[in-house]
Amino acid sequence: MTNIFKGHPGIGDEVTGEALVASDNFSARYDLDRIKGIFSRPQHKLCGQSYDGKILILNAAKGGVATAWMLQEMVSRGVAPKALILNFANPIMAQGAAFANLPMIDRFEVDITENVPNGANVKVIPETGELRIL
Amino acid sequence: MQLNDYEQEMLAGEHGQAKQYGMQQVLRVGTFFDAPDTVEIAQVHLMADPESLGVSGVEFLEGLATTPEADRTVVVPAVTDPRGVDLNAYKKLGQTDGMADLEIRATAAFRSLGFMMTDTCINYQTICPPVLGEHVAFGDTGSTIYANSVQGARTNFEGGPSALAAALTGRAPRYGYHLDQFRRGSCLFDVDFRPKDLSDWGALGAYVGREMASYWEVPVITGIEDTPTSDEMKQFGAALASFGSTPLFHMIGITPEAHDFKAVLDGAIPKSVKIAKNDLDTLIKSYMPSDDKLDVVVFAGPQLSLMEMQTLAEHLRGRKISNDVALIATTSPEIKYACDRMGLTEAIETAGGMVLSGVCFYQMYAREIGEANGWKRLMSNSAKLVNILGGYGYEPMLASMEACVESAIQGRITGDAK
Structure with a gap:
């Protein structure tokens, strides 16, 4: 099994943590209860689950523009994912990650949501765009 | 760089x-x-x-x-x-x-x-x-x-x-x-009917938006023969962007870069996804609750234009909203001044509605105001608003402005919405 996945060089610093994985999309405003630190959108596959301190691995950035501010707000309160890993980010997610200095990588050579097991311990290396299963 | x-x-x-x-x-x-x-x-x-x-x-x-x-x-x-x-x-x-x-x-x-x-x-x-x-x-x-x-x-x-x-x-x-190169069309949708009202335009945007895989897709719409109004384009685009995270569409023969297929599509014209009226009805019904309870009716997301405010005022003039239901309309400060001047604000407020200026419902601590007022079941003619508010603890549903107003007056979901 491949343990190293290559994406586009990303944003932020190297980080290690537990992966929370789903094939769903992601928006901070649409999908989260940011006070409780859980997914709150009933239709989301991770509804009810905590994202706090996790390496969040999802498909694509969706929804509106609020996420660009909200990532930094989440980081400032200490209730935030450790990193965002997406098949496809959008500008909002990149702008939010850049503003919050939250590690993020996207555009992998494979569907990253199908290649990292939920709960795996992973290392995120934004500078080279690598995700490693440890 | x-x-x-x-x-x-x-x-x-x-x-x-x-x-x-x-x-x-x-x-x-x-x-x-x-x-x-x-x-x-x-x-x-x-x-x-x-x-x-x-x-x-x-x-x-x-x-x-x-x-x-x-x-x-x-x-x-x-x-x-x-x-x-x-x-x-x-x-x-x-x-x-x-x-x-x-x-x-x-x-x-x-x-x-x-x-x-x-x-x-x-x-x-x-x-x-x-x-x-x-x-x-x-x-x-x-x-x-x-x-x-x-x-x-x-x-x-x-x-x-x-x-x-x-x-x-x-x-x-x-x-x-x-x-x-990023503004070229990537997929084609063929609409064989003209959406009737603003909620239908929003539902059409929602339908196309759900088909978008990412920010980088550019849907091309064909089959719309009569030019939509600015408010119809507004509801269509807002819903498409909300459901699809997509910032550009082309509408053949209507939007300025899309004189014809060749202007926005490279190579052979792709096979189109057909959208029928029935597809929108199914999408709207997916938000329909099993009972007729109603807490709040919201017209927002996007803020209402002067024309929408006029239509809302005419629906409400001389009528009375149920004491059990709140009705909120949001618009811009400039349009609010115009509505004040033209008597539209008065018509809405006399009926028991609230006109808010310079805000939009989902951007005003929607979760907290829902909890403070006991609002859960929400009706709106905005597909964008309905899409967002599910994550904020609401049970939102989509209906025409007319059905929303009628329901607010009756105090329960009624009319075309049922």
């Missing part, structure tokens, strides 16, 4: 802390998306409601606002998206003094940076519509998709931190929808 001498100076902090922040943000995002350089932009539309900003975001703005005036002042016309608190109505809505305080602090900081507090998401209808080919930095999904698609301007989604950077530097990274 190539920066010219002046941009290098801004990055080095030679023109102050605010411009240095701006260039850092431009460079980080531009590098992430392989932008070759920057593009000068003509105007900025910035989203920064206090719920999204939080205390840390407001403190960041206040920090910039204390730097020397010559360094911190925006260099292009810069206007704001709806705010989170209407200071004339927040107590009635169950918003707290803490929310109002954050709002006042954020507004003071933006004024100090030189922003014009237009507090509207329909700036493309009411403030300064961009023109074909103009590069701008718009920061609301609805304003972005309208500017790109209907007006032919060029912008990516510029979320708050990047719209602020664009206002301070006059630049955005040149990638995505600033470039010709």
Whole structure:
């Protein structure tokens, strides 16, 4: 099994943590209860689950523009994912990650949501765009 | 990413802390998306409601606002998206003094940076519509998709931190929808009917939006024969951008870059996805609850134009909304003044409705005001609003303005909505 996945060089610093994985999309405003630190959108596959301190691995950035501010707000309160890993980010997610200095990588050579097991311990290396299963 | 001498100076902090922040943000995002350089932009539309900003975001703005005036002042016309608190109505809505305080602090900081507090998401209808080919930095999904698609301007989604950077530097990274190659159509939808009212246009946008895999897809719509109105395009685009995170569509024979298929599609015309009226009915019914309980009716997301406010006022004139249901309409300060002058506000408020100015429902602590007022079951004619509010603890449903008003008067979901 491949343990190293290559994406586009990303944003932020190297980080290690537990992966929370789903094939769903992601928006901070649409999908989260940011006070409780859980997914709150009933239709989301991770509804009810905590994202706090996790390496969040999802498909694509969706929804509106609020996420660009909200990532930094989440980081400032200490209730935030450790990193965002997406098949496809959008500008909002990149702008939010850049503003919050939250590690993020996207555009992998494979569907990253199908290649990292939920709960795996992973290392995120934004500078080279690598995700490693440890 | 190539920066010219002046941009290098801004990055080095030679023109102050605010411009240095701006260039850092431009460079980080531009590098992430392989932008070759920057593009000068003509105007900025910035989203920064206090719920999204939080205390840390407001403190960041206040920090910039204390730097020397010559360094911190925006260099292009810069206007704001709806705010989170209407200071004339927040107590009635169950918003707290803490929310109002954050709002006042954020507004003071933006004024100090030189922003014009237009507090509207329909700036493309009411403030300064961009023109074909103009590069701008718009920061609301609805304003972005309208500017790109209907007006032919060029912008990516510029979320708050990047719209602020664009206002301070006059630049955005040149990638995505600033470039010709990203504005080509990627998929085709064939609509064999004309949506009837604004909620149907929103449902059509929602249907197409759900089919979008990512930000980079550009749907091309064909089959619409009669030119839609500005408000119809507004609801269609806002829903498409909300469901699809997509900032551009083309409508053959209608939008300015789409004279014909060849103008927006490369190679052979792709097989189209057919959309029938029945598909929209199914989408709308998917939000239908099993009983007729109703707590609140909201007309917002996007804010209402003068024409929509007139239609709402005519539906409500001389009638009385049930005491068990709240009815809220949000619009821009400019349109609110016009409504006050023309008697539209009075017609809505006499019937028991609330007209809020400079805010939009989902941007005003929707979860907290829902809990404070016991609102769960919500009706709206905005597909965008219905899409967002599920995550905020509401049970939202989509219906025409007429059905929403009738239900508000009856105190239960009724009419066409059932």
